[in-house]
Amino acid sequence: MSDALVDYRRMWTDLGLDLEAHDMLLAAIPQLYADAYLSQRDRPEGMAYFDFVMSEIHGLRIKELVDHKAAGGTVVGTFCVYVPEEIIRALGGVSVGLCAGAEWAYDQVEQLLPRNTCALIKSAMGFKLGKVCPYVESADLVIGETTCDGKKKAWELFGEMAPVYVMELPQMKRPQDLALWRGELDRLVEKLEEVTGNRLTFEALQTATREVNGKRRALQRLNAARTASPAPISGKDALLAVQVAFYDDVPRFTEMVNRIADELEQRVAEGRGVAPSEAPRVLVTGTPMSIPNWKIHDLVEKAGGVVVAEEMCTGSRYYDKLVPEDATSLGGLLDAMAARYLDINCACFTPNAGRIEDVLRLATEFEAAGVLHYALQFCAPYQIEATSVERATRDAGLPLLRIDTDYSPEDVAQLSTRIEAFLEILRD
Amino acid sequence: MSDALVDYRRMWTDLGLDLEAHDMLLAAIPQLYADAYLSQRDRPEGMAYFDFVMSEIHGLRIKELVDHKAAGGTVVGTFCVYVPEEIIRALGGVSVGLCAGAEWAYDQVEQLLPRNTCALIKSAMGFKLGKVCPYVESADLVIGETTCDGKKKAWELFGEMAPVYVMELPQMKRPQDLALWRGELDRLVEKLEEVTGNRLTFEALQTATREVNGKRRALQRLNAARTASPAPISGKDALLAVQVAFYDDVPRFTEMVNRIADELEQRVAEGRGVAPSEAPRVLVTGTPMSIPNWKIHDLVEKAGGVVVAEEMCTGSRYYDKLVPEDATSLGGLLDAMAARYLDINCACFTPNAGRIEDVLRLATEFEAAGVLHYALQFCAPYQIEATSVERATRDAGLPLLRIDTDYSPEDVAQLSTRIEAFLEILRD
Numbered sequence: 001m002s003d004a005l006v007d008y009r010r011m012w013t014d015l016g017l018d019l020e021a022h023d024m025l026l027a028a029i030p031q032l033y034a035d036a037y038l039s040q041r042d043r044p045e046g047m048a049y050f051d052f053v054m055s056e057i058h059g060l061r062i063k064e065l066v067d068h069k070a071a072g073g074t075v076v077g078t079f080c081v082y083v084p085e086e087i088i089r090a091l092g093g094v095s096v097g098l099c100a101g102a103e104w105a106y107d108q109v110e111q112l113l114p115r116n117t118c119a120l121i122k123s124a125m126g127f128k129l130g131k132v133c134p135y136v137e138s139a140d141l142v143i144g145e146t147t148c149d150g151k152k153k154a155w156e157l158f159g160e161m162a163p164v165y166v167m168e169l170p171q172m173k174r175p176q177d178l179a180l181w182r183g184e185l186d187r188l189v190e191k192l193e194e195v196t197g198n199r200l201t202f203e204a205l206q207t208a209t210r211e212v213n214g215k216r217r218a219l220q221r222l223n224a225a226r227t228a229s230p231a232p233i234s235g236k237d238a239l240l241a242v243q244v245a246f247y248d249d250v251p252r253f254t255e256m257v258n259r260i261a262d263e264l265e266q267r268v269a270e271g272r273g274v275a276p277s278e279a280p281r282v283l284v285t286g287t288p289m290s291i292p293n294w295k296i297h298d299l300v301e302k303a304g305g306v307v308v309a310e311e312m313c314t315g316s317r318y319y320d321k322l323v324p325e326d327a328t329s330l331g332g333l334l335d336a337m338a339a340r341y342l343d344i345n346c347a348c349f350t351p352n353a354g355r356i357e358d359v360l361r362l363a364t365e366f367e368a369a370g371v372l373h374y375a376l377q378f379c380a381p382y383q384i385e386a387t388s389v390e391r392a393t394r395d396a397g398l399p400l401l402r403i404d405t406d407y408s409p410e411d412v413a414q415l416s417t418r419i420e421a422f423l424e425i426l427r428d
Numbered sequence: 429m430s431d432a433l434v435d436y437r438r439m440w441t442d443l444g445l446d447l448e449a450h451d452m453l454l455a456a457i458p459q460l461y462a463d464a465y466l467s468q469r470d471r472p473e474g475m476a477y478f479d480f481v482m483s484e485i486h487g488l489r490i491k492e493l494v495d496h497k498a499a500g501g502t503v504v505g506t507f508c509v510y511v512p513e514e515i516i517r518a519l520g521g522v523s524v525g526l527c528a529g530a531e532w533a534y535d536q537v538e539q540l541l542p543r544n545t546c547a548l549i550k551s552a553m554g555f556k557l558g559k560v561c562p563y564v565e566s567a568d569l570v571i572g573e574t575t576c577d578g579k580k581k582a583w584e585l586f587g588e589m590a591p592v593y594v595m596e597l598p599q600m601k602r603p604q605d606l607a608l609w610r611g612e613l614d615r616l617v618e619k620l621e622e623v624t625g626n627r628l629t630f631e632a633l634q635t636a637t638r639e640v641n642g643k644r645r646a647l648q649r650l651n652a653a654r655t656a657s658p659a660p661i662s663g664k665d666a667l668l669a670v671q672v673a674f675y676d677d678v679p680r681f682t683e684m685v686n687r688i689a690d691e692l693e694q695r696v697a698e699g700r701g702v703a704p705s706e707a708p709r710v711l712v713t714g715t716p717m718s719i720p721n722w723k724i725h726d727l728v729e730k731a732g733g734v735v736v737a738e739e740m741c742t743g744s745r746y747y748d749k750l751v752p753e754d755a756t757s758l759g760g761l762l763d764a765m766a767a768r769y770l771d772i773n774c775a776c777f778t779p780n781a782g783r784i785e786d787v788l789r790l791a792t793e794f795e796a797a798g799v800l801h802y803a804l805q806f807c808a809p810y811q812i813e814a815t816s817v818e819r820a821t822r823d824a825g826l827p828l829l830r831i832d833t834d835y836s837p838e839d840v841a842q843l844s845t846r847i848e849a850f851l852e853i854l855r856d
Contacts, residue, residue: 114811153812383542384581
């Protein structure tokens, strides 16, 4: 056992993790990762960074968070792209996503939540109940939001186990909704000032905005390369980059992703791809995919397709829109930020025509041959909106495959068959 | 075939109903009603009115709506206790609930909505798709709201088949939420002025407020009598009164319910009840029950218990709170109305501690021996909140039975067994 590992075990114990359960979790991830990721041929060299990140996701990164806290910093756990990372960062906080993406401690979860709760929420609750998520255990504050019934009500129970603060996201996007949301940013500033002991300044928020925009721009570059045929990077690798964006140090991540983008642009110039140019190109749209949920991308790409874009919160919704940087006052910057965040097209809004426009636009830009609508089972907003997405893609002549699933491997064989049949249609 | 029936068939055809399917529906309801209602012993005589209402629910009442429209009036369909009937009424509209409460045309519904949608929403959609609800077909406008993910997104699809207008209900109850909601009332006034062609005046809204409060007061009186032991009226009959409140003519309904209240007060004075005083007294809390959904009350009462109160939207949440009548201006009255409606304790709010206080308060007032938590399957807000309700009642020493179900009769035998066992506990 290396010194580092010994050190991590002490750290995990100090964080209150259940070491035995956590060992089981840590033993499972590398296998999953190797099977999905390391089995790929001709990956961009820059992805080695993500291999390293994944190998240290409960280790070195947590050590950094613990050190940050020891130096007087704050760690803030979030769960949703509507929570402005800029504000957290400007107040000396580090924003991290919370664990979700695998089934864990469902027996305990189902004593609190109904079985028919979506896998994302059950998983997050399970990681907390099972004491295996060092991110939530490091968090000085967990910021929830009212994006869906399940999360809205689950936060009430989660709040009994961790310090939870809930932002109210409105359900429409009219001026009065923007006003409410703008007020929520003020409330958040107030809460985070209290938790961090710092005071928000224009300069700090401006710097944080540029940094977080820098991360978004890097992801935009990486993803722009995927418009090329053959695709220079697998969908799985591109997905991983966005997944890690929620956890990683912002400047380091930005630099590493820009390096990968350099490499991809080189590949595009050379016409070099990870899949043959005739591989069916798929746009995936729907609910977010948290680490280690690579199920759908893995199935599509092992069946010979290539995922070229993700219209999801672990995808374009995360990085497509920048916060305008030209505000000249703190209030002005917060105004711009409120408008930008409200402009994300989640199915929690009604109506949500913007998402359908995004799907069609991305399908064109990325030359997708078909669309895969992915929803977690029991996620009513996306499952219902799928009907409208399906109509719109049909009208646009784009085949659509609709998959409603969870984190269980149980349906993999059945999904595989459906995906293979779908790719056959796209090949015709 | 009587003249009236002939007339109704012509009316139903004119409304666009599918007569054949509608005949099937109409054939089923009387059986259900007879089994649940007419089989009861010693019912209050005043319930004869409701027997009549039920026999004419797709007949005479629809004729009244059609006549109202012919005279230049408007019919507005609603689905939720948050939609202020006072405003509709003050503008010359008649507010009616929409059909939901039975499984209908689910094969068509499941082409639009996921299977895991709650029965209320599937049923409402099914009645529309199957063309068997004369209320929705009579409606000049259907007013939806954003109370839950399922309804919020289903309205988008419903809006393709009927003129739907959606109110945004906020998800918290702070001053800024009240401000948003107050604005929604202004928007609603504007919309209804457009649809009705009338202009809202203070006097008309004041009159409508008094009338709707009169309906609430009558229901308060009826329900106050249920605090007595033995219970002077069955839970089933009391439930029916609130169910019909959503559809019936306001002054007539108020008068009839007040007559029943007179009778019940007389019964209480005489110590006369519909169940022995030792019958276990049950408070039911949870999701609303639309006609003809009498499943739970029927099972409890056939098993020898008596339902003494409903903490639900077809229960105390409908009538417990009055709109203050002392405002001296239109704006002031709308302010009071906004505050009153936002004060309803639906699980769609976070937090929603008020509902738990209501459950405990009602259990005490109505001397309930136990609480039955009723939720429609896939209703995340109520299913998740059940965990908190269960804890609170346990802490108060009140046994709680949790039932998650739908409109299908399939689980009746199993529910019956569980309810009988629960009543046994309450008898001990």
